[in-house]
Amino acid sequence: MAPLTSLSPPLPHPSPSPAKPRRRPPPPPPPPHFTPSPRGPIRPATIVSAASGVTDGYHSTIRSLNSRGRHVPRKSLGQNYMLNSKVNEELVAAAGVGEGDVVLEIGPGTGSLTDALLAAGATVFAVEKIIEEDITKFNVHSHFLPFLEEKSHHSTKHAKVVSNLPFNISTDVVKLLLPMGDVFSIMVLLLQDETALRLADASIQTPEYRPINVFVNFYSEPEYKFKVERTNFFPQPKVDGAVISFKLKNAGEYPPVGSHKSSVSCQCQYLCQCSPDFLQWLHGLQASVATIVVVMRHPREKISLSSTSSPIKTPFFLHGPIPSVSVAAAAPIDLALLLLLPPVRRERGGRGIPSHPLSPLCAALSCLS
Numbered sequence: 001m002a003p004l005t006s007l008s009p010p011l012p013h014p015s016p017s018p019a020k021p022r023r024r025p026p027p028p029p030p031p032p033h034f035t036p037s038p039r040g041p042i043r044p045a046t047i048v049s050a051a052s053g054v055t056d057g058y059h060s061t062i063r064s065l066n067s068r069g070r071h072v073p074r075k076s077l078g079q080n081y082m083l084n085s086k087v088n089e090e091l092v093a094a095a096g097v098g099e100g101d102v103v104l105e106i107g108p109g110t111g112s113l114t115d116a117l118l119a120a121g122a123t124v125f126a127v128e129k130i131i132e133e134d135i136t137k138f139n140v141h142s143h144f145l146p147f148l149e150e151k152s153h154h155s156t157k158h159a160k161v162v163s164n165l166p167f168n169i170s171t172d173v174v175k176l177l178l179p180m181g182d183v184f185s186i187m188v189l190l191l192q193d194e195t196a197l198r199l200a201d202a203s204i205q206t207p208e209y210r211p212i213n214v215f216v217n218f219y220s221e222p223e224y225k226f227k228v229e230r231t232n233f234f235p236q237p238k239v240d241g242a243v244i245s246f247k248l249k250n251a252g253e254y255p256p257v258g259s260h261k262s263s264v265s266c267q268c269q270y271l272c273q274c275s276p277d278f279l280q281w282l283h284g285l286q287a288s289v290a291t292i293v294v295v296m297r298h299p300r301e302k303i304s305l306s307s308t309s310s311p312i313k314t315p316f317f318l319h320g321p322i323p324s325v326s327v328a329a330a331a332p333i334d335l336a337l338l339l340l341l342p343p344v345r346r347e348r349g350g351r352g353i354p355s356h357p358l359s360p361l362c363a364a365l366s367c368l369s
């Protein structure tokens, strides 16, 4: 792993010599400004105006890439480099990075964002795939914590995560780092706009609400910040980007979530409604379900449930708020809702589980199947 304390980010290795010489993509035109997203119910908290440092970031990134001979950005690694230094500065500002902060940067690439972090006074710990470091296999506690403890000047000893992330690993990174409120206080990511909008959506009333939203809202407070147009990247991706921040909750801020093979207790704040045909729907589902833990709702008391291989007979449910549900789980636990399912036959074009008006619960079932 690569702790960086000076302006010397890791550089991409030249690609291995291909059979036919690859042509380097022509340098792109300087990027225009990036703008807030016009989409969805989420409004950007910050609107970034005209970029004074556009040409600086543009020229230094192109120079850096050109200096690497035949380096051709690799699509499989999401190597869409940032050309606009103003975007980097806004990423740093969104995370509130300042003197003495310790930052985990994922994918420093040419180092343009690293420069901005260092300029803000941070100590940066970078993880870059092209020098054999893969964030999805990264062990934060054994590799990063000792570094944080050594470098942190704050008594709280919380680090920050800032990254212009390869779009294809964004969900993996979110799943890996969000439950680490004991290590990180905030995570600010530049992601695909579509993904950022989806992750920041906190409303279970929308059809877009997915299991990942349950996860994100359980462990953090997400906020869509601003849109970054695709023209700010080189090579230019087919989609726009956006910056999203996740304020991580400390473990004390959410109900205890047991790790593997344990009992857990969790707030059912995301299961807020139930329709009369839900039970019927669930019975229909059992034909293809070997093991299922059902989270039930009850107005007054905690309900203990366990996994069962027999069809569910327990009638359930309810109206009104549920204080909590505890579940005894016999299998690894991924999520607060703890619904365990074997693979369910996927319908063509479907999500594996028939849709139902109780969409958050359906989503959770789908997530854990």
Ligand SMILES: C[S@@+](CC[C@H](N)C(=O)[O-])C[C@H]1O[C@@H](n2cnc3c(N)ncnc32)[C@H](O)[C@@H]1O
Residues within 6 Å of the ligand: 077, 078, 079, 080, 081, 082, 083, 106, 107, 108, 109, 110, 111, 112, 113, 114, 127, 128, 129, 130, 133, 134, 135, 136, 164, 165, 166, 167, 169
């Ligand atoms: C979108 S580029 C960002 C580069 C640079 N930070 C910038 O803003 O221009 C993503 C970077 O992440 C690196 N990367 C891709 N997959 C990775 C992984 N699994 N772990 C760590 N880094 C990865 C790529 O090599 C690339 O340098």
